[in-house]
Amino acid sequence: MHAFANPARFLSLARPLTPWLLWLGALLSAYGFYAGLFLTPPDYLQGESVRIMYVHVPAAWLGMGGWTGLAVASLTQLVWRHPLAGVAARAIAAPGALFTAICLVTGSIWGSRTWGTWWQWDGRMTSMLVLLFLYFGYIALANAGDEKVGVSKATAIFGLIGAVNLPIINRSVVWWNSLHQGPSITLRGSTIAPEILWPLAFTTLGFTLMFAAIVLMRMRTVLATAKVEARLRRLAGA
């Protein structure tokens, strides 16, 4: 990892990787959506509304996976002082918040069709909403400091503390009575029939690759902005 402490070396890898991740992700997602809309059967109970799963599940995975990455980056910044860790955490926050919001909105639409309600304060929905607010708090904190490239120590500590919410989201449907059903995909297997499950693999992988591409783009933007500012400062001084 320390090989990438040099931003130039990081950029030489990130620049060609970005379009590959983006287009491969878009292609996989597009095929996953097509398959989910036209190739899979409806659910025996929910009928056609089950198809919103192909957006909802990857969005939930990336909302939570985003904060996992943010927490790992925060730990890397605090312990190893890696110069790109803060940049990565800053870059993850906005798409993480976006996918969490997508998860909440699609979940709400899905709930209105199946449960008969747009919103209920059950454990899963509440803890997921808390995750969105944690992202907002992180973004505000990251922008409040003097650091324009990385993030402050306090922001990194907040990123680490926020990870406490992740096991709570995961266990919320097990610990407490909830309206949201229990986990379908666990280490023991899946309770989703294979005919319905398979496009989910495409959209989940596709969303994840696009997420990675967005993070790389944002990291490059942050580094480029810093470079421009440094150059302008040098010109102003000269």
Next chain:
Amino acid sequence: MKAKHQRLTLALLALAALIGAALLAASALRDEAAYFYSPADLQKNPVAAGKHIRLGGMVEDKSIKRLADGVTIDFVVEDGGAKTPVRFRGIPPDLFKENSGVVAEGAFDRSGVFVADTILAKHDERYMPPELTRKDGQVEHRTETLEQ
């Protein structure tokens, strides 16, 4: 001990303490943060008539009865052996069915019937095509019921 290792130990200790605190808080909340009471919970700790609560469980087989006025539904919620009779006036969600999960919001009247003002359908974590085998081994052909 190098400074890097010191920071790592500190961060990991702080994280362990934090997760411990969160787990303690969550387990203390286990009963308080419950989204609904099951009939078995209510049998153990009865709730006073008129107090607004949520009741959740399975709709008992062959228990849904539509009353003559056309808008009132009587059914029984069961879970873990205990049963609670429920009365609801209004339009239930499409997924409200016998042998399926339900969450009802309302209060008990003086005769022990739970009068619901809202009904939400709760489905389980299984998803499958209409013509597939159910988990209990019975083959179900329900395609025609989905056409509506």
